[in-house]
Amino acid sequence: MDLAIGLSAVAVVVSIGSALFAKRAADETKELRKIESERRHTERTPMFGTEIEEVSSGQWYRMWLTLEKEESIDSVEVEIIDGNDVYFGDGQTGVDPGVGRTKSARWGQMTIGTKEVAWRVVVGPDAATQMRLRVTSTIGDENWRVLLTVPLPSTYDVAQSVW
Numbered sequence: 001m002d003l004a005i006g007l008s009a010v011a012v013v014v015s016i017g018s019a020l021f022a023k024r025a026a027d028e029t030k031e032l033r034k035i036e037s038e039r040r041h042t043e044r045t046p047m048f049g050t051e052i053e054e055v056s057s058g059q060w061y062r063m064w065l066t067l068e069k070e071e072s073i074d075s076v077e078v079e080i081i082d083g084n085d086v087y088f089g090d091g092q093t094g095v096d097p098g099v100g101r102t103k104s105a106r107w108g109q110m111t112i113g114t115k116e117v118a119w120r121v122v123v124g125p126d127a128a129t130q131m132r133l134r135v136t137s138t139i140g141d142e143n144w145r146v147l148l149t150v151p152l153p154s155t156y157d158v159a160q161s162v163w
Helices: 002-043 158-162
Strands: 047-055 060-069 075-082 086-088 104-107 117-123 130-139 142-151
Touching: 047 117, 047 142, 075 086
Parallel strands: none
Antiparallel strands: 047 060, 060 117, 075 104, 075 130, 086 117, 130 142
16 A cells, blocks of 8 residues: 555656646747747838938928838838928828828838839928938738938028028
């Protein structure tokens, strides 16, 4: 009988040890999966290019946003986060109508390398030499935020400074 009790005790200890080992292995697997998922998310971060194009002899400007790397995205939102006297012009696709001096604009799908996303940008006389944009892009249920610095054209009027 003592042998049976001893074997039972050993069996209990072995099964507890096995359960603890299995839980630890499961936790490590879960952690590795999380790390791998975060790494993959970082690798898939979209890269964008911007270009400011003068239109109508500087009456207004067009800002092009180009997807340069990774994969096509489902949607994009652009926010001017600093840029005194710079805003998206009213009455265009992706800009809320009637708001005036809007600092954000949206667009649907973007494909890599195509010059298809553009907004009219108003650059006032008090604008700095650059603006920063926060670009939030989406693929499925994943989101990325990227900060871009965009050089702005000078709107300084030399003729006005002389008079």
